[in-house]
Amino acid sequence: MSIKAGDKIPSGTLKHKTPDGVTDISTEQIFSGKKVVVFAVPGAFTPTCSAKHLPGFVAKAAEIKAKGVDTIACVSVNDAFVMDAWGIDQNAGDKVMMLADGSAIFTKAIGQELDRTEAGMGIRSARYAMIVDDGVVTEMLAEEPGAFEVSSAEYVLGKL
Numbered sequence: 001m002s003i004k005a006g007d008k009i010p011s012g013t014l015k016h017k018t019p020d021g022v023t024d025i026s027t028e029q030i031f032s033g034k035k036v037v038v039f040a041v042p043g044a045f046t047p048t049c050s051a052k053h054l055p056g057f058v059a060k061a062a063e064i065k066a067k068g069v070d071t072i073a074c075v076s077v078n079d080a081f082v083m084d085a086w087g088i089d090q091n092a093g094d095k096v097m098m099l100a101d102g103s104a105i106f107t108k109a110i111g112q113e114l115d116r117t118e119a120g121m122g123i124r125s126a127r128y129a130m131i132v133d134d135g136v137v138t139e140m141l142a143e144e145p146g147a148f149e150v151s152s153a154e155y156v157l158g159k160l
Contacts, residue, residue, distance in 0.1 A: 002111035002142065009135050010109045014075065015100040017084035025099070027106070031135040034070040037160075038099075039129040039151055040107070042114060043121065044078045044086035048148050053127070054090050056153035061095035064153065067160035073097040077104045077124045101125065112142070129156050 003009075009031050016025045030036060039057060041049035057064070057072055064072055072095065076083060080100040087098040107113050107125040114126040129151035131139040139159050141150040149155065 002140070003130070003137055004140050005137050007137050009132055009137065010106075012106045012109055014106055015080040015083075015102065016097065017080040017100075022080040028135070030071065030073060030097075030099075031132050033134055035068055035134075036071045036073060036132045037064055037069050037129065037156055038073045038075060038132060039127075039156070040075040040112060040125040041127060042076070042116065042124040044076050044082050045089070048127075049076075050086070050090065052148060053151070054086070054092065054096065058090060058092055058095050060153040060157055064157055064160065067157070069160065071097055073099050075099045075101050075106065075125060077101050077107055077122075114145070127151050131156065131159060 009027050012027045013024045015022055041053050043049060054074055061072055074096050078100055079102045083098040083100045092098060101107050104113055104123045112126045112128055114124045116124045127143040129141040130137050143151050
């Protein structure tokens with residue numbers, strides 16, 4: 001069952017690469033006491049994700065944060081090294097926190113897994129964006145398969 005507005009983000013752990021190496025970061029650390037925009041992509045370095053999704057949030061980061069958002073986070077079912085490299089490639093810097101969900105545990109916990117086995121990609125995340133206030137989802141913006149509309153930075157900005 002997919003997470004929806006009014007639901008609490010489940011407890012869990014994601015991975016984040018820092019200068020000290022790969023570290024665990026709990027959902028409590030990410031979401032508690034903060035307003036967070038989190039968006040997910042099917043894969044780092046993939047066409048729509050690299051040409052539109054992540055670049056949109058990098059470009060609009062200041063405008064989004066000006067609306068009271070503490071953190072913008074990108075989640076993908078990739079490892080932390082890939083997410084870090086992609087963030088560097090896309091100039092995400094301190095604008096977007098790159099979070100790895102390599103085994104899709106968080107993705108499955110919120111009901112956003114996407115089976116791309118036939119395309120050789122295994123289990124991935126569906127494309128979505130969420131606005132989360134102190135651990136509670138206030139907006140769940142899930143895309144239809146193949147679409148890129150309601151999870152864009154521009155659309156999210158309009159929801160803040």
